[in-house]
Structures are given as structure tokens and as C-alpha cells.
Amino acid sequence: MDIGTAKIAILGGTGKEGGGLALRWASKGHRVIIGSRSIERAQAAAAAINERLGVSLATGNGLAAATAEAEIVTLAVPYAAQQETAKEVASVLAGKILIDVTVPLVPPQVSRVQLPAGRSAVEALQERLGPEVRVVSAFQNISAHHLDDLDAEVECDVLVCADDNSAAEAVIALSTQIGLRAWYAGPLCNSVVSEGLTSVLIALNRRYKVPGSGIRITGIDGLEIA
Amino acid sequence: MDIGTAKIAILGGTGKEGGGLALRWASKGHRVIIGSRSIERAQAAAAAINERLGVSLATGNGLAAATAEAEIVTLAVPYAAQQETAKEVASVLAGKILIDVTVPLVPPQVSRVQLPAGRSAVEALQERLGPEVRVVSAFQNISAHHLDDLDAEVECDVLVCADDNSAAEAVIALSTQIGLRAWYAGPLCNSVVSEGLTSVLIALNRRYKVPGSGIRITGIDGLEIA
Numbered sequence: 400m401d402i403g404t405a406k407i408a409i410l411g412g413t414g415k416e417g418g419g420l421a422l423r424w425a426s427k428g429h430r431v432i433i434g435s436r437s438i439e440r441a442q443a444a445a446a447a448i449n450e451r452l453g454v455s456l457a458t459g460n461g462l463a464a465a466t467a468e469a470e471i472v473t474l475a476v477p478y479a480a481q482q483e484t485a486k487e488v489a490s491v492l493a494g495k496i497l498i499d500v501t502v503p504l505v506p507p508q509v510s511r512v513q514l515p516a517g518r519s520a521v522e523a524l525q526e527r528l529g530p531e532v533r534v535v536s537a538f539q540n541i542s543a544h545h546l547d548d549l550d551a552e553v554e555c556d557v558l559v560c561a562d563d564n565s566a567a568e569a570v571i572a573l574s575t576q577i578g579l580r581a582w583y584a585g586p587l588c589n590s591v592v593s594e595g596l597t598s599v600l601i602a603l604n605r606r607y608k609v610p611g612s613g614i615r616i617t618g619i620d621g622l623e624i625a
Numbered sequence: 626m627d628i629g630t631a632k633i634a635i636l637g638g639t640g641k642e643g644g645g646l647a648l649r650w651a652s653k654g655h656r657v658i659i660g661s662r663s664i665e666r667a668q669a670a671a672a673a674i675n676e677r678l679g680v681s682l683a684t685g686n687g688l689a690a691a692t693a694e695a696e697i698v699t700l701a702v703p704y705a706a707q708q709e710t711a712k713e714v715a716s717v718l719a720g721k722i723l724i725d726v727t728v729p730l731v732p733p734q735v736s737r738v739q740l741p742a743g744r745s746a747v748e749a750l751q752e753r754l755g756p757e758v759r760v761v762s763a764f765q766n767i768s769a770h771h772l773d774d775l776d777a778e779v780e781c782d783v784l785v786c787a788d789d790n791s792a793a794e795a796v797i798a799l800s801t802q803i804g805l806r807a808w809y810a811g812p813l814c815n816s817v818v819s820e821g822l823t824s825v826l827i828a829l830n831r832r833y834k835v836p837g838s839g840i841r842i843t844g845i846d847g848l849e850i851a
């Protein structure tokens with residue numbers, strides 16, 4: 400799929416993970432709208448991206464306004480804020496793709512997999528938002544540190560889970576554009592693996608004293624990335 | 626850890642996954658005891674391994690007798706038989722390492738992650754067996770087809786989950802001996818990822834029309850395998 404360029408909101412784009420995705424997407428010509436509870440912080444984060452890249456593609460706005468402006472919306476907030484943030488923007492999400500990056504970590508034991516209610520957090524989100532929002536789970540395992548280094552090859556694949564086939568393909572296209580190998584890993588319920596894997600990678604980082612372990616899918620050839 | 630050679634029971638060793646592990650371990654000098662509800666089938670599977678390798682390291686026996694003979698016990702039965710098989714051998718498991726290979730697939734939808742009671746199957750097993758059995762989760766993502774080809778490099782890492790550190794290290798040593806890269810992926814509850822990942826790999830196999838996708842952990846150097 401050729402995704403062209405799009406208007407992408409990143410709710411929580413003032414944080415490291417969301418900010419890293421915003422930076423990468425802006426570097427490939429997308430219009431990115433940083434959404435935050437604080438408009439000032441959103442605008443400051445957007446200005447920093449524009450300055451770094453020498454572009455004027457990033458803007459900042461409140462959560463609902465950023466969502467309303469965008470064609471594709473990314474939710475990159477801490478787990479504790481996931482449901483409330485989604486509720487705040489729900490009325491302007493209908494028909495859009497919502498990329499959920501949420502990892503249901505339970506501090507302080509973030510290296511233990513602790514799934515809320517025994518299933519993926521993104522399934523609960525889809526239920527809350529209803530079928531008119533095309534929810535896709537992705538990017539949970541990509542370290543913000545790697546995203547921020549535009550020259551670095553990110554040695555971690557993206558598992559994309561969605562019940563909507565074309566929404567999954569759009570997110571795969573958005574991943575490969577920014578240099579990430581991405582795979583359609585099955586329906587939304589399979590996001591249990593992506594969400595849990597972040598805790599496994601944290602456990603590996605601690606155990607083997609490395610800054611950023613990741614995963615690669617093997618046994619599938621011929622996938623091209625940008 | 627140098628594991629030396631051990632007496633390893635493989636319950637369900639007449640099946641493909643258990644049989645593949647038995648073959649690989651016997652090829653490295655371990656005594657393997659195939660355990661099955663049918664002693665005849667267990668003995669036939671053992672004889673096939675001995676003949677193929679030109680050794681006399683494999684024997685076959687009933688489930689409880691195989692378990693009683695072994696120092697390390699591997700449970701490689703279908704999910705539907707996991708709890709009953711464990712119950713049958715529980716009285717001779719105390720103090721031993723039990724390697725659980727079980728994947729809680731729910732046919733026919735095996736490409737969907739469907740965790741029993743919202744947690745890993747191996748945690749339920751550990752609870753049933755009690756703390757005197759050192760339960761380790763491993764090998765769920767390694768295709769039997771790859772294990773059976775002794776000359777093939779298996780392009781899939783082993784995630785080892787356990788609450789007992791030395792038991793995890795023993796299983797990592799047993800993995801590296803047979804050419805598999807293995808990692809201590811955290812406590813037993815993290816097995817949600819290993820168990821779910823099998824359905825994700827099945828989804829990838831179907832989606833991308835490949836016979837055996839797998840995973841590699843990235844970002845950690847210096848691990849040597851046999």
C-alpha cells in the first residue's frame with residue numbers, strides 16, 4: 400500500500416515514544432499534529448520537530464482538536480491515561496484509524512507481564528470506542544531512543560494487530576516508510592503478545608545489561624523497507 | 626552453566642515437538658526416556674531415535690515410570706492433555722525440573738491468541754503441582770519440523786520463563802547444547818508471551834505463506850551456541 404502523506408495526530412506526542420514517531424513521520428513528509436492536554440507543551444514539541452528537521456510540518460493542539468484535524472490518530476499515552484484520553488476524543492474519532500501504542504505496564508514491576516483483566520488493553524479500548532473506530536495495535540516494542548536517532552537502523556520489528564485488514568495495511572505502510580519492518584500479526588486479540596513483549600524486553604534488558612533489546616521475525620523474506 | 630549429560634524424560638515424546646527435542650538431546654549424548662500412555666509407542670519412538678543416530682541412549686516407558694527415571698522432565702503434550710498428564714506424574718516430580726512446552730491453542734482458531742483464564746497455562750500448572758516442582762516454560766515457538774532436521778540452523782530463539790533462576794539456567798544450557806539460542810525472559814507469568822506468540826507465528830505463516838516463521842531477539846551480543 401502506498402500511503403502517500405497523511406495528517407497524523409499523535410496524542411501524547413510530547414512524550415518520548417509519541418515524540419519519536421512524530422519526528423520520524425514528519426521526516427518523511429507527513430503533517431503531524433502533536434496532541435496534549437497542554438496546548439503550550441504540544442506547540443513546543445511541534446516547534447522542536449520543525450526546527451530539528453528544517454520543516455514546518457508539525458503543529459500542536461489540544462487532544463480533541465488534534466484528533467479532529469487528523470486522518471489517522473496515534474494514542475501514545477501512559478496506560479493509566481489510555482481510557483480517559485480515548486473518552487475525551489471519542490466523538491471525533493469515527494471512521495478514523497486509531498493506532499494504539501499503549502503498553503499495560505504495572506509499575507513498579509514493569510518486567511512482569513500483567514495483563515489487565517487477562518486480555519489485551521487494546522481490546523478493551525476497541526470495545527469502549529465501538530466498531531466505527533478502526534483500532535490498530537502497533538509500535539509497543541520499539542524503543543523511543545531508537546526512534547529519536549534518525550540515522551539508526553531500528554533493530555526491532557513492529558507487530559501490527561487489527562481486526563480491520565485495510566487499517567492494518569495502512570499502519571504497515573506508515574511503519575515501512577520510517578524504516579521499520581512491520582508485520583500483520585493477526586486480529587486485535589493477538590496484541591496480548593505485543594503488549595506483553597515489552598515487559599519481556601525490559602526483563603531481557605535488565606538480565607543481560609543491554610539498553611534496548613528487540614525482536615526480529617524470521618522465516619519471511621522479501622519485505623522491503625524504506 | 627555446563628549441564629553435562631542428564632536423564633531427560635519427554636512426556637509426549639511420541640509426538641512431533643517432543644520427538645524433535647528427544648532426538649536433538651540424544652544427539653548430544655543425553656539419556657532420553659520417551660514417556661507415553663502407550664509403552665509400545667514410547668518404545669517404538671525410542672528405537673527410531675536410536676537407529677537414526679546409531680546410539681542406544683533412548684528408551685520408552687509409561688508416563689509415571691519415565692518421570693520417575695528422569696532428572697529433568699519435559700511436558701510436550703497437547704494443551705487438552707496438559708493438566709491430566711501432570712496429575713498422573715505429580716507424585717514423582719518433586720524436586721525435579723519440569724519443562725513445559727504446552728501451547729494453549731484453541732482449535733480451530735489456532736491463529737488467535739486465546740489464553741485460558743486470561744493468564745499463561747504454565748502458571749496454572751505450577752499452581753497445581755506446588756512449589757516443590759521447578760516449572761520452566763520453554764520451546765513453544767520452535768517448529769518441530771526444524772528440530773527434526775539435525776543439520777538445519779533453527780532460526781528461532783527460545784524464550785525461557787521461570788520463577789527459579791537455576792532451573793532457567795539449566796534449560797538455557799539444554800537449549801544451547803542443541804543449537805538453539807535461548808534467553809531468560811523473566812518470571813513464569815511472562816510465559817503469556819511465549820504461549821501467545823505461537824498463535825502469532827501461525828497467523829504470520831498463513832498471512833505471508835511461509836512454512837515456519839520464528840523470532841530472534843536483537844540487541845544482545847555475545848551469546849554462544851553449540
